[in-house]
Amino acid sequence: MSGQWFLFSVDLLALFGIYLALNLSLRLQLGYTGIANFGLVLAFTGGAYVGGWLPIRLGMWLVEVDPSLADDMIWNNVIIASQVDLSLHGSPGTAMTILLITLLAAGAAGALLGLQSGYPAVRLGGDYLAISLLAFGEVLAIIGNNYDPVVGGPLGVRIPDVWAWAGDWRFMAASLANCALALGVWLYLDSIEKSPMGRMLRAIRDNPDAASSLGKNVARVRLNVMVTGGIICGLAGAMYTLYTTGVAPSALSRFDWTFLPWVMVVFGGSGSNVGVLIGTFTFILVQKLIISYKFALSFLPFDPVWLQFLLMGLVLILVLNFRPSGLVTEKASYALSRREMAKAAGKESL
Amino acid sequence: MASFIDALTYSALLGLMGFGLTLIRRTTGVWNVAHGEVVTIGSYVALTATSFLAHSPYFYLPLAFLVCAGVSGIIFLAGVEPIRAKGASSILLLVVTIAISLIMIAVINIYADYLQNVFHLSSKNFLFARFDFTLLGQMGILWAAWAALAALTISYYLVLQHTRLGLALRALAEQPTLAVVMGANVKSLSLLSWCLAGGAAGLAGCLFPMRFQCHPGVGTSMIATMFAVSIFGGIEKMYGPLLAGLVLGFAQIYGIDLLSSWVGPGVIPFKDLIPMIVLLLTLQFLPEGLSGFVGRRRG
Amino acid sequence: MNNLLKIENLNAGYGGIHVLFDVNLDCTRGEAVAIVGPNGSGKTTLLNSIFRLADIFSGSVILDGTEMQKEKSHKVTGRGVGYLRQEGNVFPGLTVEENLKMGAFNLPKGEVGERMEEVLSLVKPVVPFLRRTAGTLSGGEREMVALAVSLMCRPKLLLLDEPTSGLSPIASAQIAELIKNLKDKTRLSMLIIEQNLKILFDVVDKCYLLVSGRIIFSGGPGELQCDKELMRTYLGLA
Numbered sequence: 098m099s100g101q102w103f104l105f106s107v108d109l110l111a112l113f114g115i116y117l118a119l120n121l122s123l124r125l126q127l128g129y130t131g132i133a134n135f136g137l138v139l140a141f142t143g144g145a146y147v148g149g150w151l152p153i154r155l156g157m158w159l160v161e162v163d164p165s166l167a168d169d170m171i172w173n174n175v176i177i178a179s180q181v182d183l184s185l186h187g188s189p190g191t192a193m194t195i196l197l198i199t200l201l202a203a204g205a206a207g208a209l210l211g212l213q214s215g216y217p218a219v220r221l222g223g224d225y226l227a228i229s230l231l232a233f234g235e236v237l238a239i240i241g242n243n244y245d246p247v248v249g250g251p252l253g254v255r256i257p258d259v260w261a262w263a264g265d266w267r268f269m270a271a272s273l274a275n276c277a278l279a280l281g282v283w284l285y286l287d288s289i290e291k292s293p294m295g296r297m298l299r300a301i302r303d304n305p306d307a308a309s310s311l312g313k314n315v316a317r318v319r320l321n322v323m324v325t326g327g328i329i330c331g332l333a334g335a336m337y338t339l340y341t342t343g344v345a346p347s348a349l350s351r352f353d354w355t356f357l358p359w360v361m362v363v364f365g366g367s368g369s370n371v372g373v374l375i376g377t378f379t380f381i382l383v384q385k386l387i388i389s390y391k392f393a394l395s396f397l398p399f400d401p402v403w404l405q406f407l408l409m410g411l412v413l414i415l416v417l418n419f420r421p422s423g424l425v426t427e428k429a430s431y432a433l434s435r436r437e438m439a440k441a442a443g444k445e446s447l
Numbered sequence: 448m449a450s451f452i453d454a455l456t457y458s459a460l461l462g463l464m465g466f467g468l469t470l471i472r473r474t475t476g477v478w479n480v481a482h483g484e485v486v487t488i489g490s491y492v493a494l495t496a497t498s499f500l501a502h503s504p505y506f507y508l509p510l511a512f513l514v515c516a517g518v519s520g521i522i523f524l525a526g527v528e529p530i531r532a533k534g535a536s537s538i539l540l541l542v543v544t545i546a547i548s549l550i551m552i553a554v555i556n557i558y559a560d561y562l563q564n565v566f567h568l569s570s571k572n573f574l575f576a577r578f579d580f581t582l583l584g585q586m587g588i589l590w591a592a593w594a595a596l597a598a599l600t601i602s603y604y605l606v607l608q609h610t611r612l613g614l615a616l617r618a619l620a621e622q623p624t625l626a627v628v629m630g631a632n633v634k635s636l637s638l639l640s641w642c643l644a645g646g647a648a649g650l651a652g653c654l655f656p657m658r659f660q661c662h663p664g665v666g667t668s669m670i671a672t673m674f675a676v677s678i679f680g681g682i683e684k685m686y687g688p689l690l691a692g693l694v695l696g697f698a699q700i701y702g703i704d705l706l707s708s709w710v711g712p713g714v715i716p717f718k719d720l721i722p723m724i725v726l727l728l729t730l731q732f733l734p735e736g737l738s739g740f741v742g743r744r745r746g
Numbered sequence: 747m748n749n750l751l752k753i754e755n756l757n758a759g760y761g762g763i764h765v766l767f768d769v770n771l772d773c774t775r776g777e778a779v780a781i782v783g784p785n786g787s788g789k790t791t792l793l794n795s796i797f798r799l800a801d802i803f804s805g806s807v808i809l810d811g812t813e814m815q816k817e818k819s820h821k822v823t824g825r826g827v828g829y830l831r832q833e834g835n836v837f838p839g840l841t842v843e844e845n846l847k848m849g850a851f852n853l854p855k856g857e858v859g860e861r862m863e864e865v866l867s868l869v870k871p872v873v874p875f876l877r878r879t880a881g882t883l884s885g886g887e888r889e890m891v892a893l894a895v896s897l898m899c900r901p902k903l904l905l906l907d908e909p910t911s912g913l914s915p916i917a918s919a920q921i922a923e924l925i926k927n928l929k930d931k932t933r934l935s936m937l938i939i940e941q942n943l944k945i946l947f948d949v950v951d952k953c954y955l956l957v958s959g960r961i962i963f964s965g966g967p968g969e970l971q972c973d974k975e976l977m978r979t980y981l982g983l984a
Binding site for chain 2: 761797799818819820821822823824829831834835836837838839840844847848849851852855895899
């Protein structure tokens with residue numbers, strides 16, 4: 098495999114891990130409780146900002162760096178980051194400590210933002226909630242772009258590379274870590290799927306009033322789901338920042354981190370993990386291919402990047418017209434297997 | 448004084464943008480995310496017409512109205528209606544308008560790239576302030592924006608209250624199936640609402656570059672604020688967007704000036720947060736919006 | 747031809763769900779026809795399919811000699827059919843007067859006032875609430891208004907979907923009285939779905955028993971009452 102293709106695949110894998118985690122979090126919210134979170138970008142950005150703010154400060158504290166540089170963290174961020182990188186090369190332990198603390202903080206930030214968006218989610222429902230969340234999604238972008246101390250304003254900041262110790266395998270390690278995050282979320286959703294909790298969540302989605310009359314605290318459950326979803330988004334945001342070793346508010350757009358996940362989930366189907374996986378992989382591949390072959394389209398009198406928007410919009414419309422539940426549809430989950438049910442009913446088979 | 452006038456102008460434009468969102472949500476139950484791009488198209492109609500045909504942008508207000516009404520109507524007929532006819536939920540309809548918005552973002556940007564690369568127009572950043580006239584010592588845009596908003600709101604209100612068409616539109620907003628049973632053609636009434644909403648957005652888009660910098664993402668970047676206007680104003684009454692536009696416009700421009708003179712200039716960049724804060728407070732304390740609140744007090 | 751409504755081999759439902767199977771029904775001018783049957787047997791779907799609110803898979807609905815199955819929903823009223831739906835049958839935010847005007851949406855503008863007077867003379871109890879918002883009325887008052895609204899379009903045929911459901915015995919009796927009155931005073935044909943059979947039997951001329959989407963009995967109310975087996979099994983009346 099040539100170097101270029103290797104890099105292409107590794108980057109594909111890294112993005113795939115991040116998006117899969119994010120999309121599964123959307124599936125948790127939409128597919129299980131019917132909360133149409135059009136503000137995914139909010140918690141993701143929160144995690145990304147933590148990833149942009151914390152590691153460099155942790156690095157300065159854990160590793161020997163010229164303390165005078167701390168006078169202006171933003172102005173000097175590239176110098177500090179590269180000095181920290183030098184030390185991290187030889188000490189995976191320190192790097193992993195930074196990673197863990199950052200992830201903890203990002204998860205906490207995501208939980209807080211989930212809680213914040215959860216409040217309207219408890220009171221409102223349906224499309225009203227959806228567009229409120231969409232509007233709130235912009236809040237962190239406005240702050241990040243205008244308040245430099247967070248992540249350096251519109252220009253963004255560079256951060257230390259916690260994967261530096263892996264040397265040539267750096268991109269591979271980071272990509273695998275991203276996929277590990279996605280796998281964790283996958284297993285979590287899978288365990289919910291087969292549990293009474295999963296059935297309760299679906300009951301709340303399909304008929305909140307009935308679920309509430311059966312003694313389920315619908316408001317609380319919805320809030321829990323929003324917080325859990327927020328944690329996952331926050332973690333994904335931090336992992337993305339650590340992978341790219343930099344963050345700029347302009348890269349955390351509503352298109353990339355809210356609409357694109359929605360396209361993927363609606364395309365694949367919010368009723369199953371496999372559907373989400375298929376949707377995620379398809380669109381990441383398409384996006385990467387368009388970016389890779391951009392030069393081949395340079396004869397066009399416009400930027401080929403817009404073709405991606407065009408394609409996604411069209412695919413989404415087609416899916417909604419001809420297969421509104423997505424490629425893979427939801428299956429009923431049973432409390433008992435068929436055989437056990439037959440036994441309970443006192444019959445040979447059902 | 449300058450910021451007072453700015454606030455007044457901005458309010459009217461916000462009101463015009465919110466008018467369409469409210470109208471569409473009220474009569475057809477859809478939040479149209481692509482409304483922002485319809486506004487942008489209004490701005491590009493103005494840019495194209497003034498660049499190729501000369502004259503002042505004011506001259507092309509009717510054209511912008513018609514083009515955007517057409518675009519909005521096509522969005523409804525080709526995108527929303529087929530999926531609505533299959534009984535899609537309001538969330539799926541919202542996703543449809545997002546899909547349409549993605550397509551329109553692509554088309555607008557391709558068009559802007561094309562204008563720039565082929566005709567060497569400054570299509571990614573334009574302002575028409577030089578074309579403006581003055582009336583009674585104020586910029587024409589102030590009068591034009593308010594005239595457009597007031598004319599639309601008042602005439603729509605009169606139609607709603609005093610004509611059969613208006614009665615049917617109100618009926619449609621309450622019980623669509625019953626309206627059908629009584630012989631109202633829901634499809635054409637909805638189409639009419641979408642076209643009118645698009646037209647209002649077109650007027651806003653055409654007037655916007657008279658005072659504010661425009662670019663291919665201008666409407667897209669304002670959609671969150673437009674939603675804030677629409678929800679804050681309340682969707683029950685069509686004067687909601689006008690009220691909400693005034694409050695938000697002033698809060699965003701005049702209020703931030705006031706705040707910066709107390710707190711310091713550091714707060715100015717955060718003026719875009721104000722609509723979000725207002726939206727948050729609305730959802731918490733006034734879920735029926737301003738017009739709903741006013742209506743409740745009165746009745 | 748004296749048949750006002752003729753339904754032949756109708757198969758109908760919603761999307762992929764098949765509800766009605768080979769239903770045949772007719773209703774002559776001035777006749778009141780009752781459709782009875784257990785819940786979920788497809789009674790409302792039958793009325794909905796006349797208005798094309800349900801999908802017609804095959805068969806035909808002929809009104810006054812015109813095939814209706816290709817007609818658009820909003821055009822049906824114009825052919826002289828009024829429909830009192832079981833739920834959502836008034837516009838709650840509009841005043842009663844506006845509701846009535848909306849009911850006459852298909853009439854020429856000049857005839858609305860005249861028609862309103864006619865309807866109000868038929869449904870007198872509505873007169874005191876003309877200025878009130880429909881959403882503030884009680885269940886019985888609202889049903890009365892809804893009945894008046896469905897008469898506004900000068901129907902030849904009136905479809906009534908459980909006009910007394912959820913009402914107190916007194917309000918039910920009032921509605922039944924109005925329906926009887928309508929039948930006596932006008933030559934209006936009616937298709938009535940009703941659970942409260944006792945009220946119906948002295949109004950209707952013909953009964954259809956619909957079970958699981960199929961008509962299993964048709965005949966006069968007397969005949970149905972005589973068939974103790976049917977009465978007990980499907981209608982819970984001995």
